[in-house]
Amino acid sequence: MRILIAIDQNSYNEHTLAQVSNLAANTWADITLLGVLPKKDKDLLETEFIDSINEYQNYFLEKFDELSSPYLQVKGDKLFTEVRPNIYEQKYTEKTGCKELNVRVGVGNPVKMILEEAGEDGSDLIILGGETDNSKWGGVSNVPYKVALEAECSVLVVKEDNNTKHILCCLDNEFISHESLEMVGQMATLYNADLDLASISDKNTVKENVQRKLDELVRYYISQKIRPWIELVDISLFQKFISQRKKWSLITMWMGKKSILEKILPGNKVLKLIKNSDTSVLLLR
């Protein structure tokens, strides 16, 4: 798995990194830490911003034991060199580690930068902190939402953990991929949470093939020591259902091309969910 973590200078990055390091420890994913700096702040590149990125990198690495860490422990000087226009990458004089931890800084529009780097990296998952009223990504509004909506891969928007030990996984049909289910399982392990499997149904009837899929999921998650709870939700009540978001520490939704959630939860509703919710949101693709 390849994870791209987008960070800026706001305070939400710390809890984002804390959660990602746990996920990385579980999955041994290849990580790209992408610092995003708006063009207007380019003069900070040489000073404060690079220092913050280095601090974040250290904060991430501190979560691992030095001897058993799969990631490179930086021994020598950290030097950033421009590898593509407006993209700077950390180069080391000496490195160890069996998994990648790439550290880059991009200068420009945060949304464009994050999406381009994720594409370039072949990321399976983009993780970024959810903006608050007082802190926006480089002064640009709705960055997490725009990234979530436009990305080709899955996106996790991290909010501060509300200590609710339940994760919601919205399933609308049998098309959800195995990779996505595994990712949901990882999240449940990460949050040490039970898994609420909401099956979107029509008039409380569940097709036989969907029941078979649900049965597979229940058995799979139980084998992973995760407790799955099935709940049927009628399509007409889905928006009311999702508004009880305080019940969950993370809401995951499958937003593939065949997903009916795309239809019943148009863009502006996803925006509201990501923007107004205290709950982290994972959009699976």
Add this chain to the structure above:
Amino acid sequence: MENVLISVNSDLPSRMAIRFTCQLRRYLNMSLFPIHIAEMENKKKSVGKGWVQKTWEDSVFHGVKNRINRILKDEKTTCSSLAPLRIYAGKREEHIKKEIKLSNYDLFVEGMFHSFQTEGFIEKLRSDLFRERLCPVLLVKNWTGEDNRILLIGENNIPESVMEAFMDLFKESDIEPEALICRFSDVAPAEDQDSEGLIKVDSMDRFFADHGKKYKGVRIIGGNVDYLSSCVRNYSLIISAIPEKGNPMEELLAKSPCSVLFST
């Protein structure tokens, strides 16, 4: 040996009901008797009359029987105490009530999907099968694997029938249940009461001591159903008396994803 009657359809809730009940064998020596009632009048409109109708009904009946037998065969790999299927045609409630009465079962089990819409659950609670139950009824809404978090629930107190239902099923176990006493009101409390922790209650202390068992403690929480619903979501089983029609406990149990055992 306890005899358990389990209502089976060709669906996932029935599979979960079998698995859930089978796990109780860790604490209780039991035999499981699956039953299915084919309600022919509920099937798609039959074709023709006379022997044509009879032939059509026979084929529907055998189709259902085969599907359920396949489910039982699957589940038997992990639940060896499943007896052969009993299948009848007719009215479901009447047949099941008659079967419980005739064979003197100790427990009746059925599965249903937990739904965000509470009407289906409440309708079931208000059915004659539940109201006029001759033995405890276990409604399996979810199966979460090996899990022994049990909650005894009551309004204003924990009824003795609820504690007895717990003892009947778990007397051979060392499970210590929690209890929740609900004080229903129309509004959520201004402050979170969940942090007040577990207390001990004299009547429960005596009952559990008499049976040589322990319980973790009781939480007494006031608030509306929405507020209390967060207190009833993390248990493999909730044990309750059947609530009166219109009592907020109906709605609370309907909102819980947990399986519920109704005491007699």
